[in-house]
Amino acid sequence: MRRRAALAGLAVVPVAVLLVFFVVPVSGMVERGFRTDGHWDPVGVLDVLGRDYVRRAIWFTVWTSASATAISVALGLPAAYALYRLTFPGGRLLRAALLVPFVLPTVVVGVAFRELLRAGGPLGFLGLDGTPGAILAGMVFFNVAVVIRAVGAAWESLDRRPAEAAAALGAPPFRVFRTVTWPALRPAVISSASVVFLFCASAFGIVLTLGGLRYSSVETQIYLLTTDLLDLQGASALSIVQLLAVTVLLVLAARLRRVADPTAARSVARPRRPLVSDAPALAVTALLVVLVALPLATLLVGSLRVDGGWSLADYHRLASPGADDLLVVPVLQSLWISLRTALGAMALSLTLGLSISLVVTRRMGTRGERRVLAVLDGLFMLPLGVSAVTLGFGLLVTLDRAPFDFRSAPWLVAVAQALVALPLVVRTLAPVLLGIDDRQRQAAASLGAGPLRRALVVDVPVMARPLLAAAGFAFATSLGEFGATSFLARPESPTLPVVIYRLLGRPGADNYGTALAASVVLAAVTALVVLLVDRLRVPSLGAF
Amino acid sequence: MRLRALFTLLLAIPLLAACGSSSPSADHTLVLVTHDSWALPKKLIAQFEQESGLTLEVVANGDAGQLTNKLVLTAGDPLGDVSFGVDNTFLGRATSAGVYDGSPTAVDHSEVCVDYDKAWFAAHHLAPPTSLADLTEPRYKDLMVTEGASTSSPGMAFLLATIAYADRVKGLDYSWQTYWKALLANGLQVDDSWDQAFDVDFTQGGGHGDRPIVVSYDSDPAYAIEHGRSLIGVVPDTCFGEIEYAGVLAGAANPKGAREFVHWLLSPAVQRALPGSMYVYPVVKGTPLPGSWAKFAVQPAHVLTVPSAEIDENRDEWLQQWTSITQ
Numbered sequence A: 001m002r003r004r005a006a007l008a009g010l011a012v013v014p015v016a017v018l019l020v021f022f023v024v025p026v027s028g029m030v031e032r033g034f035r036t037d038g039h040w041d042p043v044g045v046l047d048v049l050g051r052d053y054v055r056r057a058i059w060f061t062v063w064t065s066a067s068a069t070a071i072s073v074a075l076g077l078p079a080a081y082a083l084y085r086l087t088f089p090g091g092r093l094l095r096a097a098l099l100v101p102f103v104l105p106t107v108v109v110g111v112a113f114r115e116l117l118r119a120g121g122p123l124g125f126l127g128l129d130g131t132p133g134a135i136l137a138g139m140v141f142f143n144v145a146v147v148i149r150a151v152g153a154a155w156e157s158l159d160r161r162p163a164e165a166a167a168a169l170g171a172p173p174f175r176v177f178r179t180v181t182w183p184a185l186r187p188a189v190i191s192s193a194s195v196v197f198l199f200c201a202s203a204f205g206i207v208l209t210l211g212g213l214r215y216s217s218v219e220t221q222i223y224l225l226t227t228d229l230l231d232l233q234g235a236s237a238l239s240i241v242q243l244l245a246v247t248v249l250l251v252l253a254a255r256l257r258r259v260a261d262p263t264a265a266r267s268v269a270r271p272r273r274p275l276v277s278d279a280p281a282l283a284v285t286a287l288l289v290v291l292v293a294l295p296l297a298t299l300l301v302g303s304l305r306v307d308g309g310w311s312l313a314d315y316h317r318l319a320s321p322g323a324d325d326l327l328v329v330p331v332l333q334s335l336w337i338s339l340r341t342a343l344g345a346m347a348l349s350l351t352l353g354l355s356i357s358l359v360v361t362r363r364m365g366t367r368g369e370r371r372v373l374a375v376l377d378g379l380f381m382l383p384l385g386v387s388a389v390t391l392g393f394g395l396l397v398t399l400d401r402a403p404f405d406f407r408s409a410p411w412l413v414a415v416a417q418a419l420v421a422l423p424l425v426v427r428t429l430a431p432v433l434l435g436i437d438d439r440q441r442q443a444a445a446s447l448g449a450g451p452l453r454r455a456l457v458v459d460v461p462v463m464a465r466p467l468l469a470a471a472g473f474a475f476a477t478s479l480g481e482f483g484a485t486s487f488l489a490r491p492e493s494p495t496l497p498v499v500i501y502r503l504l505g506r507p508g509a510d511n512y513g514t515a516l517a518a519s520v521v522l523a524a525v526t527a528l529v530v531l532l533v534d535r536l537r538v539p540s541l542g543a544f
Numbered sequence B: 001m002r003l004r005a006l007f008t009l010l011l012a013i014p015l016l017a018a019c020g021s022s023s024p025s026a027d028h029t030l031v032l033v034t035h036d037s038w039a040l041p042k043k044l045i046a047q048f049e050q051e052s053g054l055t056l057e058v059v060a061n062g063d064a065g066q067l068t069n070k071l072v073l074t075a076g077d078p079l080g081d082v083s084f085g086v087d088n089t090f091l092g093r094a095t096s097a098g099v100y101d102g103s104p105t106a107v108d109h110s111e112v113c114v115d116y117d118k119a120w121f122a123a124h125h126l127a128p129p130t131s132l133a134d135l136t137e138p139r140y141k142d143l144m145v146t147e148g149a150s151t152s153s154p155g156m157a158f159l160l161a162t163i164a165y166a167d168r169v170k171g172l173d174y175s176w177q178t179y180w181k182a183l184l185a186n187g188l189q190v191d192d193s194w195d196q197a198f199d200v201d202f203t204q205g206g207g208h209g210d211r212p213i214v215v216s217y218d219s220d221p222a223y224a225i226e227h228g229r230s231l232i233g234v235v236p237d238t239c240f241g242e243i244e245y246a247g248v249l250a251g252a253a254n255p256k257g258a259r260e261f262v263h264w265l266l267s268p269a270v271q272r273a274l275p276g277s278m279y280v281y282p283v284v285k286g287t288p289l290p291g292s293w294a295k296f297a298v299q300p301a302h303v304l305t306v307p308s309a310e311i312d313e314n315r316d317e318w319l320q321q322w323t324s325i326t327q
Helices: A002-033 A042-049 A052-085 A091-097 A106-117 A132-156 A161-168 A173-201 A205-211 A218-229 A232-257 A276-304 A313-319 A331-360 A367-379 A388-398 A412-434 A438-446 A451-480 A483-488 A496-504 A509-535 A539-543 B002-020 B042-052 B064-073 B091-096 B118-123 B153-170 B176-185 B194-201 B255-265 B268-278 B291-296 B308-326
Strands: B029-034 B055-060 B082-087 B105-117 B144-147 B189-191 B213-217 B232-234 B240-248
Touching (some): A002 A232, A002 A331, A002 A388, A002 A412, A042 A232, A052 A091, A052 A132, A052 A232, A052 A276, A091 A132, A091 A276, A091 A509, A106 A132, A106 A205, A106 A496, A106 B194, A132 A205, A132 A276, A132 A412, A173 A232, A173 A412, A205 A218, A218 A232, A218 A388, A218 B064, A218 B308, A232 A388, A276 A509, A313 A509, A331 A367, A331 A412, A331 A451, A331 A509, A388 B064, A412 A451, A451 A509, A496 A509, B029 B255, B042 B055, B042 B268, B064 B082, B082 B255, B091 B308, B105 B118, B105 B153, B105 B268, B144 B194, B153 B176, B153 B240, B153 B308, B176 B308, B189 B194, B194 B213
Parallel strands (some): B144 B189, B144 B213
Antiparallel strands (some): B082 B240, B105 B213, B105 B232, B105 B240
């Protein structure tokens, strides 16, 4: 009884935050769509679903997101192995660099991708510009890091001995992977794949920019219906489709994730030097690095070219508020604002995420209790699958009454960013927490350790690295978040992605160059922060 | 149990901090609701605050369309006192939803036009186009890029320009749909946003693209100067006039301050600052323009336009037809 009360206590704050800042706004928007001239009109919403373009949008969303997820997993698994189980010069740097795309604003990546792919561009011969192929490439570019980091964090601390024992008993490498390694990694793989799918399905800029307006997904339709046509009925119908689809996906993922015995033997395996047999994994990693590096290199080169020569002029402009008072603050100051907001969002999403993970991974006696936990687990994934416009407008129309008049509160940005990062944190921490054998905690308790000490000696040593991985994710997500931020940020404190967006939307070579330089700085700062987070050593790790 | 207490404390801190911040009294604060292109020199704003005794708080995000929809969704319980930035393509929607207290005031204007790269046409010994009709000529095949009407406000303005052109200029036997089919058959590229069209695909943009004709603004020539000459030209009779409005919001907490603010937007100092800060023309006649604008920006003699009420009524249908033609 006391344990259950403790768990409920842990869950109450995250649930309250989710209710106020997500459930209420989104349902408020959906509810408006169900009313025509004040009457309750569910038939009108259903009619929208029968329209031809809606069905096409749903199908397009499903097949592109599924393919992009499959490609991300296929490329991400070997890369996670190479980057987290092997050691080679520059490996750590690559790990940090691969997370960079994740933070870059879509506008910037859109420009970089299209400069590469358009007819006459360096990769124009591929004929990808404006095709679904370009959309898939963009989705993989943005999201492959999710697979690499989540799976890598689980793989890194996996005990190497069972696999070695299997090999010693004569199992060929593939069989070792299938029977020993895969079962231990499966929860992390399914977790990250479901997150990637949700990111792809809610991608907005990539579909429009790289597809040249020819393709429409559920998300782009919601955007158009809400921001341009103010057809709330249509937007509601599609939001409900989104919510249903996300729920089905989450149930499916939870099924697939489940393994007979989630506990895995964990130790910190020392990475080893690559062998000849690692060549395929290294080759895939190299391919991935090229895919990620090409658009980034386009940005870097663009930021250094001024009037046909090489120059640092674009970087000098970062310290000034821009020509003609276009920007309220200098670019460098907005970087500072971004970092501060991201730190706040990271702290919030880590505390919320950790308490949710602790709750949902507890082993519960009855079926009913387990079901409650499963629902709770899924609930926190929903923000990923719901359109940022729906949430943004919803916040405005629902949070307008005391004591919840938060519509123009400056901290709303950090809360919104934390909500976006939260699913990533939970999906990184939960599989690892599940892998801890409860008997270890029981053993510690029987030796007289209190709850805090139990957490310190049993959970923390295993959780340290995944926590760092989650922190890196949360930080990077917040730093690059644009959809919700552009809705909520105040002009006197714009984040860096918002400033880059404004610069790109203005004529003149100076504005364009400054935007590219600012993007390079954003990329570099992200890589640096992730590198530092990765480098943090937790002393207790050495004890094992 | 101690662990739980620790967590509860950690989680409660941000929420407590949040609840502690209350809003200052309405008399001395003026909240402006605007779009994310809002910008004026800091000095001017400080001057306004000093003279009026008000503190200006700015809520700015999204484009003109998102701003309008926000105002419509919060009509009667507004996000602030005064709004700037709803343009004539959205004005009908805002006024019919009762967003404003009284009628809104025009503050600035800008024209969305078909621009061309003078250097490219000179280098290729080709005469630049001189009308909308020219753009469907085979000699300009695969040379033009525009923004989508569904995703970009200059894109919408260009669609409206073609509608006004087809309806008013050419008469009943010619429809904008026919014109667009001819444009597409002539290799028109449709991008999602202004920055894609201008920065990536336009030959004079930052990315040095391969299309020398682009839908953009009449002030662009002032931003491509080389050896004292502009490299960008404007095709005559292709311009759609956009006007931005400011107005006191219905239900404002500080209507007096809001009226003062609208008045201030029309003052000589602000009108003079508009081109440099927001890339738009002042609405008050006789306001001096910055040097490069006075010299190079091309203000068209004729501007195509469609009444706000007609846009509001047909927007949905026009966009649906446009989408089915361009896809």
